[in-house]
Amino acid sequence: MQGINSKRVFRRNENGPNPDGDFVVYWMQAHHRYKYNYALEYAVGWANKLDKPLLIFEELKCDYPWASDRIHTFYLQGMAENADIAEKKGLNYFPVVELNSGQSKKIWQELFKNTCCLITDEYPVFFIRDRNDRLGKQFNFMVRTVDSNGLIPLGMTEKAPYNAYFFRKIMQKNFIEGYTAPPSEDPISRLKNKSYVSLTKRQKEIRETSLKRMHNLADFIGKLDIRHNIGPIALAGTRPAALEKLDCFIQHGLKKYDEKRNDPDENATSGMSPWLHFGKISEYEIVKKALEHQPQNWDLDNITYNGGSTGGFFNGDENVDSFLDEVITWREVGFHFAHHTPDYDKFETLPDWARDTLEDHADDPRKWTYSFEELEQSKTHDEIWNAAQAQLREAGVMHNYLRMLWGKKVIEWTPNPKTALEYLIELNNLYAIDGRDPNSYSGIFWCFGRFDRAWQERPVFGKIRYMTSDSTRKKVKLKQYLAKYGNQQKLDM
Ligand SMILES: Cc1cc2nc3c(=O)[nH]c(=O)nc-3n(C[C@H](O)[C@H](O)[C@H](O)COP(=O)(O)OP(=O)(O)OC[C@H]3O[C@@H](n4cnc5c(N)ncnc54)[C@H](O)[C@@H]3O)c2cc1C
Missing domain, CATH: 1.25.40.80 (Serine Threonine Protein Phosphatase 5, Tetratricopeptide repeat)
Structure with a gap:
């Protein structure tokens, strides 16, 4: 609304708001917070303009890719926090915590029938991107997505930046404008119509069940068809x-x-x-x-x-x-x-020079090759790599410098670059709590040359940048790190 840069707002259909609708919906899909959230601010603006209450919808599906106890726990801790805040502030908050695949979709399709308009988060990857692409066609009222992702609005760039230098120029030209038009700290405080959104008996039951599930996570999580061998981490999702x-x-x-x-x-x-x-x-x-x-x-x-x-x-x-x-x-x-890149997760979106050089060297002999399972369980000959993978597996995070080495080595140790890419995406998105993010793909694809330049040609890597564990050992301090995560699993050689 007023104050929000139009380059943050994406029209998902050409419909106007339904004036006979009962409420405005803000669907928290990617930005699970009430503070400093442009999309929520925009939804509050529409609720005020139409003089309707706002319904905040938040769901947890059980069939999202890479679903695990780890992701579910972190996410549900954050959802329980949002439910508590909603309760204290008297907000219309509707959570759905799904037990079986497809339940949530049926619920929101029914719930949104009497809606004036639907505002949700713009997000360029994962199932959210695809769902947002479909949402506009599903409803005959206004659907808009709003970008709360960063300081430079997504609509500000006209094409995919091919490196950080190119993007930094845009950032530098637009930083002050972006920084001095921040999201409102507390958009909810501006909401005028505080009336209660009436729900059917069935909807009230769903709401109560979902609240119980998020607050009694331990009783519920075991019943889900998700990966239970990837457990919660020490960080809280709040x-x-x-x-x-x-x-x-x-x-x-x-x-x-x-x-x-x-x-x-x-x-x-x-x-x-x-x-x-x-x-x-x-x-x-x-x-x-x-x-x-x-x-x-x-x-x-x-x-x-x-x-x-x-x-x-x-x-x-x-x-x-x-x-x-x-x-x-x-x-x-x-x-x-x-x-700007619908196929952001595909090998084909690498720059031409990187794809060509990797393909030229795809058949080069590899000194070591490891299966997905050997990599997953840190069963390589390389102590630093094993430690980095152990940190990812156990703690759900990995240090940035080691993340680069980790990715580069998988290129060296798998039969070809496409297999390396597949394994890296899988390991990262399964185990990393910050996985399934635009930066999961920029980090992994950086290892294959995205955002980088050509270097001296060598076997297997071709002209893409090469990293070694020996130079890492010399360059960075690792002693305590290796004491903590090293030697957990060693390959019998
Ligand atoms: C193979 C590989 C996989 C990666 N996977 C992910 C991922 O799944 N999710 C993810 O968020 N990041 C990923 N990154 C980028 C980076 O490693 C992490 O963002 C960073 O390590 C997060 O730690 P931090 O918050 O302490 O970073 P800090 O150094 O404190 O930086 C602050 C923030 O800046 C951003 N940032 C920092 N470094 C980078 C970078 N190199 N690229 C992009 N953003 C950066 C992150 O949002 C980070 O939280 C990956 C990098 C590589 C090489």
Whole structure:
């Protein structure tokens, strides 16, 4: 609505709002928070304009790809939090926690029948992208998706950025406009019509059952047909957990980020990706916090357009500048790429030079090859790789520098690049709590040359960048990391 950049709003059909509808729906699909959420703000704007109440809908299907106890637990912790807030604030909140595949779809199709309009999150990957593509055709009232993903609206780019440098130029030109038009902190506080949305008896029962399921997770999760061997992790999927982690990073990690972020032993990175992925925190809040730690006299006037180079743009503290380059440029380049690339997860979308060189070397002999199961269980000859995979398997996260090495080695150890890609997507999206994200694909495809340039040609890799465990061992601090995750599973050789 007012104040939201039109480049964030995507019309999913040409219908207007149904004036006879009972309520406006905001469907929380990707950004599971009430604060700093453009899509929720937009839905509140429509509810106010039409003088209708707002219904907030949130669901958990059980048949999404890579469904597991790990993802379900994190997600349901976040949903229970949203339900509690809704209860306290008297919001019309309708959760569905599905027991069997297809239940939720039937429920929302029925529930949305008397709707004025449906607003939901724009999201460029996973089943949400495909579902959003279909939603507009399913209803005869207005359906719009709103982009709350980053600072640079997805509609701002005209084509897929082919590297970070290209995207950084766009970011630099638009940063101030994006940053100074933030999402409202508390859009719900602007909601005018607070009336109660009446539900049928059956709908009330569904709501109650779903609330029970999310609050009694342990009793319920075992009944689902999802992967139970990938268990919950130590992190909680809630907004307070995200804010606490952010504070901890700002106090301890940020001041050494530039120099130490590649050292697994140093704990210098933010650890924000799980909560960013589930939309529990907005990128804007993270950027704002980091900017508060620029030197005392720094303000937005210090920013100078720098033609896409990394240094000399924010012109502040080097740690803050370096962190902002990751959280804005590197994070958002993946969103914009996927937004413009329906086949973002296919080998064919690699740049021509990378595809050609990988295909030229597809038949090169490999010194080692491992099956998916051997990789999954850390059964390779390489101690660092095994440790990184163990961290992913056990803790659900992996350090960024090791993630790069992890991906590169799978290219070296599988029969051909397409198999490597398939295994990496599967391992990442199964085990990583931040998986199934635009950055899952930008990270994995980076290992195959996306967003990168050609390097010196060598066997197997061709001209794509090569990494070794030996140089990693020399370059970064790993001792404590290996003590924690190393030697868990060794190959009998
Ligand atoms: C093979 C491979 C797979 C990856 N899979 C994922 C994934 O599934 N989900 C995911 O969110 N990221 C993925 N990444 C990108 C990156 O590794 C993670 O975003 C980062 O490690 C998250 O840790 P952090 O929050 O502590 O990062 P920080 O260093 O604290 O950075 C802050 C934020 O900036 C963004 N960011 C940082 N580095 C990158 C990067 N290289 N690319 C894109 N965004 C970045 C993330 O949103 C991150 O949370 C992958 C990278 C590789 C090489």
